[in-house]
Amino acid sequence: MTELGRSTALLTDHYELTMLAAALADGTGDRPCVFETFARRLPNGRRYGVVGGTARVLDAIAAFRFGDDELRELADRKVVDKDTLDWLAGYRFTGDVDGYPEGELYFPGSPVLTVRGTFAEAVVLETLVLSILNHDSAIVSAAARMVSAANSRPIIEMGSRRTHEEAAVASARAAYLGGFATSSNLEAARRHGIPTTGTSAHAFTLLHDSERDAFAAQVAAQGRDTTLLVDTYDITKGIDTAIEVAGPELGAIRIDSGDVGVLARQAREQLDKLGANHTRIVVSGDLDEYAIAALRAEPVDAYGVGTSLVTGSGAPTAGMVYKLVEVAGRPVAKRSSHKESKGGRKLAIRRHKPTGTALEEVIYPAAGPEPEAAEHDRQLAMPLMRGGSVVEGLPSLEQARKRVRGGLVSLPWEGLKLSAGEPAITTVHVG
């Protein structure tokens, strides 16, 4: 029923079910509600965010069903009363979901995902929706920064080992969405069709009696187009041995440690002298977007990125919230502090210059009036679910990936700066 073939119903906070029980008991559970998902701010001086995980959210909502196992768990632990259990047994989301398409840029306040339904059916989705959007958006946002720093050189995602084993699969997907070329994660290939690559680690060299034996075994198994890891002992000797073993047709060498910029330059010279002019140089080892940018002038053909990608490069969560903004057509909002947000369901258009450069995000009440839209302005939300069913023909992962690329191109140039700053475009609230 979902990517893991099981119910997502208990990936939920306890208080959602206790609220549900109380609302079913006093009759307010049936009130039509609108919940809006948005980020109050971008993390850490980031200039844009990228929406990730939308497709996973829709899958997870479809799999949000309470089977015998889930109901028994809730009954045994007395989380909710019998009436609520009965209601949960028949649960199936029947409302509407609208949102920014996956891969779209977002800014503070952007109504990224809007869920409409009764309070009862919509409140229980809070944790699941946020978990997926907060994780995947954090990763794809970091990925996009790295891709733009890499300036069209390919990046290989290899961070699975530095994050939760299932977060690793979602991270590989998010990295690809953000423009990474491939991933190391085999489950991401099975589940999401992400291309994977991989050749060998230092362990393979250490296993053998000599580096030469290791290289020979690898070339025998994988062909000359493989990537040989040359920094186990001495890089200069490693490169000599690599070309002796594989010949100048060797696909690539990888350097995983040391000052990779200097080492890449030396390696390029050495490879060229050996006639291996087409042998590529892959660098890895604690790279982030800043390190990637610093390597722009170096003869690097591809980057391997791990830790910084899967940890969102300093921003491991997108910090989105899921807020009740409308009850029975009436706008509602918390009012006690700086956490205030505007009530009422909202829509957004993004204004652009005729050149296609984004100008501003205009957020307005869905109840109207709609702001005047010029030729290059774009309505941002699209229908994602209607009556509990996923809308047909939603963008594929490849299309979402193209959308990220298009979004980055549309940013004013300051928006692509890696340094901390303000959001690339301003958000204007009207109405």
Next chain:
Amino acid sequence: MTELGRSTALLTDHYELTMLAAALADGTGDRPCVFETFARRLPNGRRYGVVGGTARVLDAIAAFRFGDDELRELADRKVVDKDTLDWLAGYRFTGDVDGYPEGELYFPGSPVLTVRGTFAEAVVLETLVLSILNHDSAIVSAAARMVSAANSRPIIEMGSRRTHEEAAVASARAAYLGGFATSSNLEAARRHGIPTTGTSAHAFTLLHDSERDAFAAQVAAQGRDTTLLVDTYDITKGIDTAIEVAGPELGAIRIDSGDVGVLARQAREQLDKLGANHTRIVVSGDLDEYAIAALRAEPVDAYGVGTSLVTGSGAPTAGMVYKLVEVAGRPVAKRSSHKESKGGRKLAIRRHKPTGTALEEVIYPAAGPEPEAAEHDRQLAMPLMRGGSVVEGLPSLEQARKRVRGGLVSLPWEGLKLSAGEPAITTVHVG
């Protein structure tokens, strides 16, 4: 077969299988190997780390089997050759695993988990072992800091929405391991027996026509011992209404925004005036270990912690590595850079003063000689798997939780400081 009822075999990096194929082809795959898991350093000036996830690792290794689905995936995508597929079809880990018990403190270089087996059977576990240990150790390490800052006041984990939906379940477990009292995550209760709690969010108040209606509905459904969230509109009025509705027997109020220290003090005064002397005060909202420590002098009865816990409070991964250290009894190690590590299988003892205060971590070659151990010294590793089977009678989660508590008590006082610093005890390599 595992916590998710499915194979973990593809939660693996592509290169592990290509190395495997090459090693099977040249006969080196059968060489007996030792892989050691350790952290080269602690993150960000941390003074200790806590091992988390050991029990999940053992489960995941048991579920590391290649069924038809996994094999078809690898065959279709030509990840490995036919001989390797046949070998994988029969895969079952048959080696030995030793390691620090879950909940044990660790320091730079501590041999946290050691896997012994043929290269072929041990190399394929790298990603899975590291994903689990790196995630869970990062979370439990952050949890332990918060628990020690909270000075025996209970902490409720409520961070599921800020991390990947499955990482949320593991985080709830790790938080409990680290000493948190309860979690919001229902799946963590089902899967790991973690106690959960929860009452209501701002949405529940906003849903109703008035705060009074909302409180009345909640008290009707959950009883007077519930926790009423009083900061939706005006906290002072909210507290008045809460006590009017629930009476002075109200269990607790929760404040989720604003300057919670000041607000808690005012709330305590107000509650006491209203005769609600036993009504507890729960505070939440972007708390981390520093904020918790800053609230020590305030009349706070419990903390709710979300984002900072599930993101490891600035250190979202433990950064452990899984290194081949021994091949057929011969120590091996990478030698090209600062990433050097010592070859050979290692063991560790922790020396303590007679008072029980930890003094130093002594790491020595397993081949001997064993350093002299005084009365209060303790061998740190224990057998976890033998011949591919999990050892009987391993510590339970509750026992691991006690171990964390004991570990914190054993630290020299500087070790519990929250500020950035050196590891609490030094690591000494002998032999």
